[in-house]
Structures are given as structure tokens and as C-alpha cells.
Amino acid sequence: MPRYPAPPVFRTPADFRAHLRGLGASFDLDDSILPAPSSPLAQPFKLRSGRTIGNRWCVLPMEGWDCLPNGAPGENTRRRWLRFATGGAKLLFGCEACAVMESGRSNTRQMTITEETAPALAALLADCRRAHAEKFGTADDLLVGLQLTHSGRYSHPHDDAKLEPVTAYSNPLLDNKFGCSAANVVTDAEIPGIVAAFGRAAALAQKCGFDFVDVKCAHGYLAYEFLGAIERPGPYGGSFENRTRFFRECVAAVRAAAPGLEVATRFSLFDMIPFEKGPDGIGRPMSIPGVAGPGAYPYAFGGDGTGLAADPELREPIAFLRLCRDLGIELVCTTIASPYYAPHAQRPAYFPVSDGYLAPEDPMTGVDRQIRAVAKAKAAMPEIACVSAGLTALQEYLPHVAQRLVREGLADFAGYGRMVLSYPDLPSDSLRGIPLEKCKICRTFGDCTTAPRHGIVSGCYPLDPAYRTSPAAPLVRACKFKA
Numbered sequence: 041m042p043r044y045p046a047p048p049v050f051r052t053p054a055d056f057r058a059h060l061r062g063l064g065a066s067f068d069l070d071d072s073i074l075p076a077p078s079s080p081l082a083q084p085f086k087l088r089s090g091r092t093i094g095n096r097w098c099v100l101p102m103e104g105w106d107c108l109p110n111g112a113p114g115e116n117t118r119r120r121w122l123r124f125a126t127g128g129a130k131l132l133f134g135c136e137a138c139a140v141m142e143s144g145r146s147n148t149r150q151m152t153i154t155e156e157t158a159p160a161l162a163a164l165l166a167d168c169r170r171a172h173a174e175k176f177g178t179a180d181d182l183l184v185g186l187q188l189t190h191s192g193r194y195s196h197p198h199d200d201a202k203l204e205p206v207t208a209y210s211n212p213l214l215d216n217k218f219g220c221s222a223a224n225v226v227t228d229a230e231i232p233g234i235v236a237a238f239g240r241a242a243a244l245a246q247k248c249g250f251d252f253v254d255v256k257c258a259h260g261y262l263a264y265e266f267l268g269a270i271e272r273p274g275p276y277g278g279s280f281e282n283r284t285r286f287f288r289e290c291v292a293a294v295r296a297a298a299p300g301l302e303v304a305t306r307f308s309l310f311d312m313i314p315f316e317k318g319p320d321g322i323g324r325p326m327s328i329p330g331v332a333g334p335g336a337y338p339y340a341f342g343g344d345g346t347g348l349a350a351d352p353e354l355r356e357p358i359a360f361l362r363l364c365r366d367l368g369i370e371l372v373c374t375t376i377a378s379p380y381y382a383p384h385a386q387r388p389a390y391f392p393v394s395d396g397y398l399a400p401e402d403p404m405t406g407v408d409r410q411i412r413a414v415a416k417a418k419a420a421m422p423e424i425a426c427v428s429a430g431l432t433a434l435q436e437y438l439p440h441v442a443q444r445l446v447r448e449g450l451a452d453f454a455g456y457g458r459m460v461l462s463y464p465d466l467p468s469d470s471l472r473g474i475p476l477e478k479c480k481i482c483r484t485f486g487d488c489t490t491a492p493r494h495g496i497v498s499g500c501y502p503l504d505p506a507y508r509t510s511p512a513a514p515l516v517r518a519c520k521f522k523a
């Protein structure tokens with residue numbers, strides 16, 4: 041079993057840097073965490089709309105599989121959002137995936153925005169702003185969005201154990217992995233109904249008071265799957281123009297239904313071939329002899345034709361960012377691939393999730409892949425404000441790297457995802473010059489992903505006392521043990 045030395049092994053930033061150099065990583069880190077106002081992460085960011093975001097920390101969208109059956113926030117949802125809002129980050133990029141319609145719910149407890157749930161969302165948003173202002177003096181420089189999505193291939197609207205996929209095209213490897221067929225491909229005639237749902241959802245989000253909506257185009261969900269639909273016939277497949285049509289129509293529907301509302305997007309800069317657990321437990325690329333496999337995987341948007349994405353040149357992704365600019369989108373929260381079939385790349389970790397595999401590479405190689413990608417995107421499209429992701433595996437060195445990224449202009453915002461579940465106050469502590477609380481640093485155990493894969497609410501079971509002592513904690517341990 042491969043064992044990779046995790047960040048705490050390196051006692052100083054210089055030791056950690058030497059390790060990164062040994063791996064050939066492209067990124068560097070600062071030697072100390074700088075407090076405000078000297079930290080690059082303390083600098084405000086002015087959007088073209090005139091709004092100012094108070095600093096360069098961003099909470100990445102993190103869903104909890106814990107809403108009420110109708111999709112309204114539950115108690116755990118409320119606690120999570122309030123922790124997002126009071127951690128010190130001034131950009132909450134979407135908070136969590138919120139389904140635009142029932143058929144697009146990834147699980148039976150996914151947040152869903154409807155006339156019925158909107159009042160509860162509005163109240164929660166208002167509480168978040170109030171709590172932020174109480175702690176930091178003002179919420180005028182806090183930007184909060186709502187992530188709108190249709191879960192596509194990964195939809196389970198009625199039963200968490202029953203996949204009801206809505207796919208953009210037949211992908212031989214993904215169809216095989218998830219038991220889908222050509223019958224699951226959404227028809228051209230069904231698309232306008234989904235597009236209209238994005239518009240309705242955006243109008244409700246605007247009424248709730250969100251500053252923007254994130255039209256999610258990432259992680260293999262429906263809008264993203266269209267980007268790889270090279271073999272789909274008709275107006276939504278084939279050419280780049282056709283493959284981006286669904287996204288463009290969703291943005292147009294949002295603009296028409298919610299005039300004046302900012303639109304942003306969570307965007308996987310490139311996709312990868314699906315991975316599976318090999319006989320040694322280590323992740324390896326899937327293949328179907330004679331059909332698709334490493335070296336011949338044409339479906340990965342933005343890749344190099346192999347699906348392995350060693351260092352893709354991002355020709356189409358940059359064209360997508362240009363399209364975003366032309367559609368008036370300024371904020372893009374970058375990510376890569378999908379947690380369903382390339383978890384080691386999407387959320388680099390030292391420990392596997394229960395339905396995953398042992399890491400096939402040093403997690404720092406995974407962190408580097410995302411940093412290289414966001415840096416390339418930013419360099420090619422400086423007018424897009426880019427958020428970086430995939431940094432949690434850096435653990436105690438996350439702030440050192442985040443500072444460096446922002447100072448060097450490789451990204452405009454440092455996003456933190458899994459770390460926000462264990463240590464929401466990391467931005468506030470680091471900007472105040474308070475030593476980090478080691479006992480809250482995410483060690484990438486993966487329980488926040490393992491739990492929902494078994495129908496259990498997500499949270500930080502190892503480190504957050506509210507989850508560690510919850511009745512669900514032994515169930516999560518049992519799932520890990522079984523795996």
C-alpha cells in the first residue's frame with residue numbers, strides 16, 4: 041500500500057518545500073502566515089459591478105445531505121451555513137449544491153429551491169449576514185451566492201439507493217460504472233423544461249437576497265456532461281458551440297428571470313477518465329478493451345485525449361472561460377474532474393473514501409494539478425476572477441500556499457472546502473495572526489464523503505464534536521470498517 045508523507049511530517053515550510061520540489065510540483069509556499077493587513081489574503085477585491093469582496097478567502101460549496109424532505113435547510117444545514125458565514129471568508133461561493141427541480145436532486149435530502157422552500161432559505165441567508173456583521177462589524181463586503189444544479193447522471197430524487205440518471209450522452213465507461221444506458225440520455229425535447237427550471241430557481245434566489253447564482257458546470261453533473269457530449273447528435277452535441285448550448289441557455293434563462301442578478305459558475309477546468317479500484321486496492325484508470333481506456337478516452341472535456349490530464353493545455357476550457365466573459369460572468373470557482381469517478385484528483389486525500397481506492401499518486405501531485413490548472417486559466421483570462429480549490433490536503437500549510445497563490449496572481453481567491461467543515465475559522469484566525477488550532481486541521485480522512493455515500497448526513501466526524509458525538513458517528517465508522 042502506498043504511503044505518502046503528509047504535511048505534518050515536514051516540520052518547517054522549508055522542509056515541505058523540499059518535498060514539493062522532489063515531486064516536481066509547480067507551486068511554492070510562504071515561510072510564515074501573514075496577518076492582515078499585510079497578507080495578500082486580506083486584500084479586498086473589487087468586482088466590475090462595483091461590489092467589493094472584503095478579502096481573498098472563499099468558502100467552497102459544501103453540501104451536507106441534510107435538508108428536509110422538501111429541500112428546505114435542516115438544523116445541520118443551518119449550523120453549517122452559519123459556520124461558513126462566521127469563519128472570516130468574505131466570499132461564500134454557492135454555499136452548497138441546490139437542485140433546480142426534483143428530477144435533478146442528487147439525494148432525497150438535497151437542498152431544492154421552490155416557492156415552498158424559498159422563505160426558509162431567505163431566513164437562513166439573513167441570519168448568515170447578521171452573524172457575519174456581528175462578528176466582523178459589517179456584512180457589506182460579504183458576497184453570498186447559491187449554487188444551482190441538476191445532478192444529471194447522479195440523480196437520486198426518490199430513493200438514495202436508486203439512481204435515476206439523466207445523462208447528456210452515452211459514455212461507455214460511465215454507463216458501465218453506474219449502470220446507465222442510452223435510455224437515460226435526456227432528449228432534446230426535454231431540455232427546455234430543465235433550462236426553465238434554472239430560470240425559476242434564479243428568480244427565487246434573487247427574491248431570497250442572494251448576491252449571485254452559480255450555474256454549476258462541474259463534477260460530471262448535467263451541464264458539465266454536455267461539454268463532453270462529442271458523440272451526441274443534434275444541437276446539444278458535437279461541436280464546442282453545441283456542447284456549450286445547454287450552459288448558455290441556462291445562463292440566458294437566469295438573466296431573463298432574474299434581471300440584475302450576478303451569474304457565476306463552478307467549473308471543472310478539465311475532466312478525467314473514470315478510475316476504479318485495482319486488484320492491489322490502488323486506483324487505476326478504467327478501460328473497456330477496444331472501446332475506451334487510457335490513451336484513447338475522447339470524452340474528457342479539456343483533456344489531452346488520454347483522460348489522464350497530466351498537464352492539459354486547456355484549449356477548450358479557456359474558450360469556455362472566454363464564453364463566460366462574453367456572457368457577463370466574472371466569478372469562476374475552479375475545480376477539476378468529478379468526485380464520483382476521479383476522487384483522488386478532485387479532492388486530493390491521504391485516506392481513501394469508502395467507495396474509492398488508495399491514492400495512485402502523492403496527494404500533493406493532485407493539489408499541484410489543480411493549482412497548475414487555475415494558474416493557466418487565470419493567465420489566459422485575466423479578466424475572470426478565479427477561485428482555486430483542492431487545497432485542503434495541504435493541512436497546516438494551506439494558508440502558506442494560499443497566500444502565495446494570491447500574491448503571485450495565480451488565483452484571485454483561495455477556496456477551502458473540507459477544511460471549512462473542521463476548521464471554519466481558519467481565515468479569521470490566520471488573518472488575526474493567531475496560531476492555527478492543530479486539533480481542527482482537516483487530515484483528509486474522507487468521512488465527510490464516506491457518510492453520504494451510505495445515506496448518512498455529511499460532516500466532520502473525526503474533528504467536529506457535534507458530529508463526533510452524534511448517533512451517526514458509529515455508523516460512519518462501521519461503513520469505513522466494512523470498506
Ligand SMILES: Cc1cc2nc3c(=O)[nH]c(=O)nc-3n(C[C@H](O)[C@H](O)[C@H](O)COP(=O)(O)O)c2cc1C
Pocket residue numbers: 100101102103104135136137187256258306375386387388429430431432433455456457458459488489498
Ligand atoms: C462533503 C463534501 C461536499 C461537497 N459539496 C459540494 C457542493 O455542494 N458543490 C460543489 O461544487 N462542490 C462540492 N464539494 C467539492 C468541494 O467544493 C471542493 O471542490 C473539494 O472538497 C476540494 O477542495 P478542498 O481540498 O478544499 O476540500 C464537496 C466536497 C465534499 C468533501
